[in-house]
Amino acid sequence: MKLTILGCYAATPRTLTNPTSQVLEIRNRMFLIDCAEGTQVQLRKNKLKFSKINHIFISHLHGDHFYGLIGLLSTFMLFNRQTDLHVYGPKGIKEIILLQLRLSESFTGYNLYFHELTSKESEVIFEDEKVIVKTIPLKHRVYTNGFLFQEKPKERKLNVEAVEHYNIDTVYYRKIKYGGDMTLEDGTVIPNAELTFDPEPVKTYAYCSDTMYDESIVPLIQNADVLYHEATFLESEADKAAKTMHSTAKEAATIAKLAKVKQLLLGHYSTRYSSIELFRAEAETVFPNVLLADDGAVFDFD
Known part of the structure; x- marks a missing residue:
């Protein structure tokens, strides 16, 4: 299980930071999770093959999580892609993308399937013989889901x-x-x-961005190997976190502790802070195993 962080900062692209997008490689599958502006450039910088992306998961329809999608879909077209592509995201994602394609008189030479999500309960949205993906309903200003990626039991x-x-x-x-x-x-x-x-133990990756503090997700992510949880603010700006329906580093760590996950990976930082190490320091007062996402960071969880 390998994770490449393409972008992990909140709100807007900046000179040295990118908004949210990441690639999870698990059991020879490559999943793109969120697709902010700059995702294509970051894919190239990290030497990830566009052709291996067959499933894209969009958490919600705020721009810093999907404004790069139409560009990526258009590049697939220019690359003469033939393989089917599946996009999973909130209801409305299909309308947004097709409108842009239609008004620009563009088209895809490949089959483009939209799986629009509306349920406020966890549901299976992808499954094959090796991996299963479920939604993690989150609490944010718009309809939002996290995603739980689970390996299926391996052969002995x-x-x-x-x-x-x-x-x-x-x-x-x-x-x-x-x-x-x-x-x-x-x-x-x-x-x-x-x-x-006995086979190697199966691995689980839980992705939770964006969300306010919400203990209802704990049973869904219980004992996950890795939890990526947004930490937009520090506790000193807890009032801003509550107002914008985001989380602090301490709140993310509390969720990790309650869920008994093995590792916590923080991200979606506000750029108001001088160093992302401040997020680690705060989270470690609650939960010991804290990692920091950063643009271009690669985590090999094998």
Whole structure:
């Protein structure tokens, strides 16, 4: 599980900072999460392949989270993309994008599918044989969702010495790796536990931006390996956080502590502060394992 931060600052692009966008690579899938202005440039800077992005998740319809989307979709067209592209986001995202395409007399040579979200309850919005993605309903000034990315259980690891000892044909290896016992020709049943090792634990990534402090999300993100939680303000500006329906670093850390996540990753910083290290210092008074997102930062959680 690898995360690349393309942008993680609040509100507007600046000379050295970019608004929200990030790429999660998990089980050979590449998911783009939010798509602010500058996302294309940041993808190029970080040498991420445009062609590997088949699913884009938009948390809400504030500009610092999706104003880069129409540009990226247009670039896909110029690249003569043929692969289907899926966009998940609040109701209205389809109307916004199609209006821009129509009035600019543009088109996509690839199939563009919109999955518009309206539910205020957590729901599964993507699933294949390796990964499942659920929404995390958040509380912000407009309809907003976070996203929970979960690996599905991996196949068991073959104990080569054991299967060779029992002279088991390779045609049965797949069955064994998926948990099956093995019956020998003489009727002896070899339990799967003797033939395999436990797989690596599955990983979970929870993305929560933007939101006010909201303990109702805790059950949804319980025990996540990594929680990305917005920390727009410090506690000294808690009144501004409440007014704008954002969170402080201390509040983000409190959610991490309640949910018993393994690591907390802070982001969506207001640029009013002199250093993002201030956010870490505040959060660590509540929760010990704090990481700081920053533009261009790469986190390998393997």
